[in-house]
Amino acid sequence: MVTLGILSAFSGDNINYLLGGLVITVGVSVISVIISLIVGSIIGIIQFEEIPYFSSFVGTINNIIRNLPLLLIIFFVYFALPRIGIHLPIFLATVIAMSTFESAMLAEIVRGGLASIDIGQFEGARANGLNNMETMWYIILPQAYKKMIPPIISQLISLVKDTSLASGIVLAEMTYRGQIVYAQNSTYIVPVLVMLTVVYFLLNYGLSLIAKWFDKKLA
Amino acid sequence: MGLLQNYFSTFLQGFGYTLLSSVVALVGSMLLGTLFAIMQVLPTRWMQIVGNIYVQIFRNIPLLIITLFLYLAVAKVVKMNGFTAGTIALTLYTSAFIAETVRAGILSVDSGQMEGARANGLKFGQAMRYIVLPQAFRVALPSLGNQFINLVKNSSILAFVGGLDLMYQGNMVAANSFDTFTAYIIVGIFYLVLTLPLSYYMQYLEQHLKAKA
Numbered sequence: 001m002v003t004l005g006i007l008s009a010f011s012g013d014n015i016n017y018l019l020g021g022l023v024i025t026v027g028v029s030v031i032s033v034i035i036s037l038i039v040g041s042i043i044g045i046i047q048f049e050e051i052p053y054f055s056s057f058v059g060t061i062n063n064i065i066r067n068l069p070l071l072l073i074i075f076f077v078y079f080a081l082p083r084i085g086i087h088l089p090i091f092l093a094t095v096i097a098m099s100t101f102e103s104a105m106l107a108e109i110v111r112g113g114l115a116s117i118d119i120g121q122f123e124g125a126r127a128n129g130l131n132n133m134e135t136m137w138y139i140i141l142p143q144a145y146k147k148m149i150p151p152i153i154s155q156l157i158s159l160v161k162d163t164s165l166a167s168g169i170v171l172a173e174m175t176y177r178g179q180i181v182y183a184q185n186s187t188y189i190v191p192v193l194v195m196l197t198v199v200y201f202l203l204n205y206g207l208s209l210i211a212k213w214f215d216k217k218l219a
Numbered sequence: 220m221g222l223l224q225n226y227f228s229t230f231l232q233g234f235g236y237t238l239l240s241s242v243v244a245l246v247g248s249m250l251l252g253t254l255f256a257i258m259q260v261l262p263t264r265w266m267q268i269v270g271n272i273y274v275q276i277f278r279n280i281p282l283l284i285i286t287l288f289l290y291l292a293v294a295k296v297v298k299m300n301g302f303t304a305g306t307i308a309l310t311l312y313t314s315a316f317i318a319e320t321v322r323a324g325i326l327s328v329d330s331g332q333m334e335g336a337r338a339n340g341l342k343f344g345q346a347m348r349y350i351v352l353p354q355a356f357r358v359a360l361p362s363l364g365n366q367f368i369n370l371v372k373n374s375s376i377l378a379f380v381g382g383l384d385l386m387y388q389g390n391m392v393a394a395n396s397f398d399t400f401t402a403y404i405i406v407g408i409f410y411l412v413l414t415l416p417l418s419y420y421m422q423y424l425e426q427h428l429k430a431k432a
Contacts (some may be wrong), residue, residue, distance in 0.1 A: 067368065193287060
């Protein structure tokens with residue numbers, strides 16, 4: 001009887017329900033990584049350019065965000081912002097919280113990537129008559145981004161894993177849906193957690209193989 | 220800031236549990252991580268495979284899943300509370316990242332160091348312990364520091380299993396006082412007290428090491 005109960009955890013309905021959560025997990029991750037790439041690049045460039053006062057101000061804010069737990073940022077956006085009149089739906093709150101946190105992480109990667117570019121590239125571009133913006137856009141960034149692909153994919157892996165934290169504000173992503181499934185029947189706990197482990201693992205391990213491939217290709 | 224006064228002991232207790240969990244997980248994950256790093260560089264094939272599987276699994280699944288597994292499934296067999304389950308999960312999760320860092324550190328040490336030590340009559344274990352690991356840790360230090368910062372931040376996972384940590388107490392204060400805004404700001408400041416000095420020290424160390432090289 002017990003074995004039968006465990007097997008019914010793998011019913012089509014349950015699996016479909018969990019995979020629906022996977023769509024949300026991936027959706028939140030992809031949207032957040034795109035936003036963080038844009039915002040993180042801007043912050044990273046500002047820090048790299050060493051504009052008096054402004055860069056160090058932005059750098060300090062960035063350090064503060066980077067050194068807070070993401071879970072706290074998620075709770076802050078969803079539970080604390082309504083106190084000052086900002087009410088956000090769960091999905092949007094999650095995307096904003098994750099993008100804020102990831103932008104700060106990616107800014108560090110962008111800054112490091114820019115710092116790794118040889119100074120001769122800047123000098124050569126300027127000597128050939130490109131202005132500051134053009135040098136950045138056409139010469140420096142393409143080289144820097146190529147180097148940054150593997151760490152950016154690592155960040156995407158963190159994002160996919162961290163989406164599970166949004167179950168704390170009842171976002172119906174995969175981990176939360178898993179909790180709903182095993183709430184019906186406590187014998188489902190182990191099979192559901194095993195299923196979640198397998199899905200997360202396949203997704204993230206696949207991503208890590210892509211990162212490794214780029215790493216080899218770029219080396 | 221009346222909120223801080225009214226709930227000061229609650230915040231402080233949470234801070235204490237966060238600190239305790241972080242320190243225990245730090246020591247545990249350093250030991251486990253180093254062990255699995257060494258396994259991955261051993262000449263024995265099956266040991267490499269076991270080490271690699273361990274690292275890949277724990278690196279690629281969310282910390283929350285590991286925590287829930289311990290708290291909901293393992294705790295049925297071996298009695299443990301949320302704090303213990305969360306801290307063990309944190310240890311296992313972080314150890315995979317530390318294993319990667321230490322492994323990279325070991326590989327960065329010139330193979331002549333190991334060969335020289337062995338030629339001088341040291342056993343593999345001795346050569347690893349006295350010659351290779353000290354050099355490997357020096358290389359790995361900046362990225363180990365970042366893992367420690369992540370560990371402190373990740374300890375907030377305890378809040379999911381009633382682990383009495385800072386995040387958990389912050390949620391309690393937020394729910395009791397209705398002043399979610401101030402409560403979470405205070406929680407943030409407490410976390411920064413732990414993570415910011417570490418982060419700035421790591422930046423300093425990185426620049427220091429770079430200047431030396």
